[in-house]
Amino acid sequence: MTKPKILISEDEVIIAEDLAACLEELGYETCAIDSGEETINMIRDTKPDLVLLDINLRGKADGIDIGLRIKNEFKIPFIFLTAYADKATIDRAKKTEPDGFLVKPFDLKSLRSAIEIALYKHDHKAEETEDAPAPTSHKEQEIATDYIFVKVKHRIIKVLYSDILWVEAYDNYSFIVTADQKYLVSSTLKDMEHKLPAQNFVRVHRSYIANLDKIEALEENSVVFSKGDIPIGKSYKKTLMSRFNII
Numbered sequence: 001m002t003k004p005k006i007l008i009s010e011d012e013v014i015i016a017e018d019l020a021a022c023l024e025e026l027g028y029e030t031c032a033i034d035s036g037e038e039t040i041n042m043i044r045d046t047k048p049d050l051v052l053l054d055i056n057l058r059g060k061a062d063g064i065d066i067g068l069r070i071k072n073e074f075k076i077p078f079i080f081l082t083a084y085a086d087k088a089t090i091d092r093a094k095k096t097e098p099d100g101f102l103v104k105p106f107d108l109k110s111l112r113s114a115i116e117i118a119l120y121k122h123d124h125k126a127e128e129t130e131d132a133p134a135p136t137s138h139k140e141q142e143i144a145t146d147y148i149f150v151k152v153k154h155r156i157i158k159v160l161y162s163d164i165l166w167v168e169a170y171d172n173y174s175f176i177v178t179a180d181q182k183y184l185v186s187s188t189l190k191d192m193e194h195k196l197p198a199q200n201f202v203r204v205h206r207s208y209i210a211n212l213d214k215i216e217a218l219e220e221n222s223v224v225f226s227k228g229d230i231p232i233g234k235s236y237k238k239t240l241m242s243r244f245n246i247i
Helices: 013-026 040-045 063-074 085-092 106-126 140-142 189-195 234-241
Strands: 005-009 027-033 050-052 076-084 101-103 145-150 155-162 162-168 173-178 182-185 201-205 207-211 222-224 230-231
Touching: 005 013, 005 040, 013 027, 013 106, 027 040, 040 050, 040 063, 050 063, 050 106, 063 076, 063 085, 063 234, 076 106, 101 106, 106 145, 106 182, 140 222, 162 189, 162 234, 173 189, 189 201, 201 234, 207 230
Parallel strands: 005 027, 005 050, 050 076, 076 101
Antiparallel strands: 145 155, 162 173, 162 207, 173 182, 201 207, 222 230
16 A cells, blocks of 8 residues: 655754654655745645644745645645644634644654544545445345445445444544454444444444454453453443343
C-alpha cells in the first residue's frame, strides 16, 4: 500500500525535523519540509496527500493565509499545528475549515489519529460528490447478508461478518476490528448496532459490540477473543449472558 505523502510547513527547524521523524515512525512519507515561504509552490511540486501547517508561521503570510489558499486551490486536507493562539487567531483559523487542530506538544497517538481522520474524512467527502450508483433491488439486497463494505482510502473493501471480532466506538466514528485489520468507519457505534445482524452481534459495553461467534471465553468483566479482550459493561452483562448456553 502506498504511504500517504505529508508536507510539513513549520518555521521551527527542530520541531519540523522531530515531526518528520514521528511521521516516519508512524509509516507516513514526508515529501517536503518548508518554513512557510514556499509552501504553496512545494504543494504544486510534490502533490502531498495532507499538509501539517503551523498556524503561527512568521512571514508575509501566516498559516491561516496559507490554509485558505490550500482549501481554495488544492482541496487537500490540512491540519493546523499550534502551541498557543489568541481567540482572534482561532476565529480566523476556523473560517478556513481545517481538517484538524493539533496542540503542541503532541504525542504519536494524537498525531496518528488526527492524520487518519483527516484523510478518511477527505476521501469520504470526495466519494460523496461522485454520482451515486443505481439503487439495488430488494432481491440484490437480500443476497448481501453476510458482509459489509468499508471505505479505506480510495478503495471499498468487503468485510465478512464472520471475520469481525468486535466493533469499537471512537468519538463519532467506529473501528471494525478483525484478526489482522482495524478499519475506521464514519458511523457511530449506535449506527453500527443497527447495521450488524442482531443474531451474531451484541452490545457488551457502551463502547463495544462483540461478535458472539468469535468469543473464546468470558471472564468476570471482559470478553476474550483470539486477538485480545474487551470490557463488559454492568448494564449489558445480563443480556450478554442470556445469549449463551451455559451448563
